[in-house]
Amino acid sequence: MKVVGHFGDGPLEKVPEQVKRLERLGFDVAATSEVMNEATMRWTLAAHVSTSIEVSTHVIIAFPRSPFVLAQMAWELQRMTGGRISIGLGSQVKGHNERRFSTGMWRSPARRMEDYIRTMRAVWATFQSGELVPYEGEFYNFTLCPPAFNMGPNDEPTPKVYLAAVGPEMTKVAGRVADGLLPHAFTTSKYVHDVTLPTLRAAAISEGRDPSEIEISAGGLMALGMDEDAVEQELHSLRSRVAFYGSTRTYHGVFAAHGLEDLGVKLHEMSVNGQWEQMPDEISPDVVREFTAHGTFETMAETISNRFQYASRVSLPATVGSDDQVAELVKRVKSA
Numbered sequence: 001m002k003v004v005g006h007f008g009d010g011p012l013e014k015v016p017e018q019v020k021r022l023e024r025l026g027f028d029v030a031a032t033s034e035v036m037n038e039a040t041m042r043w044t045l046a047a048h049v050s051t052s053i054e055v056s057t058h059v060i061i062a063f064p065r066s067p068f069v070l071a072q073m074a075w076e077l078q079r080m081t082g083g084r085i086s087i088g089l090g091s092q093v094k095g096h097n098e099r100r101f102s103t104g105m106w107r108s109p110a111r112r113m114e115d116y117i118r119t120m121r122a123v124w125a126t127f128q129s130g131e132l133v134p135y136e137g138e139f140y141n142f143t144l145c146p147p148a149f150n151m152g153p154n155d156e157p158t159p160k161v162y163l164a165a166v167g168p169e170m171t172k173v174a175g176r177v178a179d180g181l182l183p184h185a186f187t188t189s190k191y192v193h194d195v196t197l198p199t200l201r202a203a204a205i206s207e208g209r210d211p212s213e214i215e216i217s218a219g220g221l222m223a224l225g226m227d228e229d230a231v232e233q234e235l236h237s238l239r240s241r242v243a244f245y246g247s248t249r250t251y252h253g254v255f256a257a258h259g260l261e262d263l264g265v266k267l268h269e270m271s272v273n274g275q276w277e278q279m280p281d282e283i284s285p286d287v288v289r290e291f292t293a294h295g296t297f298e299t300m301a302e303t304i305s306n307r308f309q310y311a312s313r314v315s316l317p318a319t320v321g322s323d324d325q326v327a328e329l330v331k332r333v334k335s336a
Contacts, residue, residue, distance in 0.1 A: 001304075002313035003330050004058070004219065008032035008042040015042050016049040023053045025323060026330045029313065031058035031088065040073060047077045047085060055081065058182060058217075058315070059090030059164045063109075064101040067116045067140055071123040074159040075151055083156035088182050089113070090164035093250050108138075110169035115139040117161055117177045124158050127151045162217065166251050168199045175203025180215035180312075186245035187220055188290050189307055191257045197310060218308035219315025223294035226321060231294050239288050243279035247271035258290065297325050301332035 005027035007018035022030045030053045032042040039060040047055045055077070062070070070087070078085040091097075091113055094106040115137035122135035122142050127150055134143045162180035165171040166187065174181045181200055183192060197216075204211040221238055225231035245251055247267040255264040263282065270279050295303040308314055314333065318326055 001308075001311065001333060001336065002028040002054075003333050004029040004031050004056075004217065004313055004315040005318045006031050006033065006058070006315065007046060008037060008039070012037075012041060012045065015045045019046045019050050019053070019055075021323070022318060023050060025318065025327045026334075027053060027316075027318070028334075029054040029056055029086075031056040031315070033058055034060050034090075044073070044077065047081050050081065050084065052084075054084050054086060056086040056088055056162070058088040058162070060088065061092045061096075061101065062089045062113060062116050063091065063097055063103040067119040068123055068142060071120040072151065074120075075124060075127055075154060078156045078159045079154050086160040086162060086179075088162040088164060089117070089178075090182075091170065093248060110173050112139045113163065113170065114173045114177055117163070117173070120161070121158070121177075128153045128158075160215075162215070165196070167253055168195065171196055171199045172203035175200040175209070175211070175214065176207040178214070180217060182217045183220065184245075184251070185220040185241070186251050186291065187254055188258065190290075191254045192310065194257055195253070215312045216310055217313045217315070218304075218311035219293070221292040222315070222317055223292050224300055224317050224320045225296055227296055231296060235285070235288050235292060235294055238292055239280035239283040242283045242288055242291050243267055244276075246283075247279065260287070263287070297321055297329055300329060301336050304333055305336040 005022040007015060007022060007030050019030050030046055030050065032039050032046065039057050043055065043057050074085055074087055091109045097103045098106050118137060119135050119140040119142050122133045125133040126145050130150060132145050136143060160179040162182045163174040163178040164182040164184060165174050166184040183196060200214065201211040204214055221241060223231050223234035223238060225234055246255060246264055247270065249268055252261065252264040255261055267279055267282060293303055293307050304314055316330065316333065
């Protein structure tokens with residue numbers, strides 16, 4: 001199992017040391033997320049300073065960016081790194097697209113994402129062949145690329161595209177057109193086995209693809225501690241993350257799989273009323289454990305092996321414990 005470490009929190013100038021540390025500790029993948037900070041600058045800087053690690057976005061928000069521009073960037077980074085680039089795409093939700101990113105009217109995000117990925121693949125095919133490989137979709141069109149704008153062929157494989165998904169429709173898109181699936185942090189083992197994996201498999205088969213060739217990542221919410229008391233403290237603090245994600249109606253299908261629809265409705269109402277500080281109190285210890293992989297440095301490798309048997313890669317926190325402890329845990333997870 002490949003092990004993913006995250007970088008990019010804090011000032012941009014900290015990225016080089018963060019990435020070099022992940023390489024030094026034995027991580028296979030360095031991934032940056034687009035939360036507070038813009039992702040492409042961190043992605044590019046990490047690609048430049050890295051020497052051996054795969055450099056990815058987990059995730060970058062797709063719709064604020066042209067698929068041609070993102071394909072162009074990934075193509076150049078793939079060439080520069082000798083094939084160590086991958087893209088983790090996410091859609092975000094309606095409010096953030098319309099009111100923060102100003103991407104226009106929110107409509108059919110799953111169909112739009114499929115269009116987006118197919119457009120990127122057409123761009124890459126055009127660069128590789130030197131001839132226009134047109135694509136005309138519902139949301140995106142790629143029908144013009146004169147030689148002056150063609151980046152030319154690449155000796156490296158096409159960058160892999162991973163798609164973040166929670167609900168069935170986006171999971172179907174991953175099955176049809178993505179190289180891998182990034183389950184959202186707000187998920188559970190039950191939801192993955194009952195909903196995500198069967199949906200992914202059926203969509204892949206419908207497209208004539210072998211489902212086993214689609215990589216599945218895991219990790220999500222994780223409580224890692226030096227001892228059991230530290231794990232319990234981390235679980236307690238993660239109630240706020242569960243409450244925050246659970247207040248978003250787009251994600252309520254996960255609650256529904258556990259018969260917790262009423263909890264989702266209540267959290268949403270509290271968020272609308274600005275009761276953010278009170279929301280974690282609605283998350284019971286049993287609920288937070290359902291959403292969280294938890295353990296000490298001694299037990300976490302076994303927990304990951306048991307909880308994420310379906311995954312080919314898993315994210316691990318690199319900010320808890322000493323470098324020696326993190327490196328040893330990475331080694332154990334790889335061999336589990």
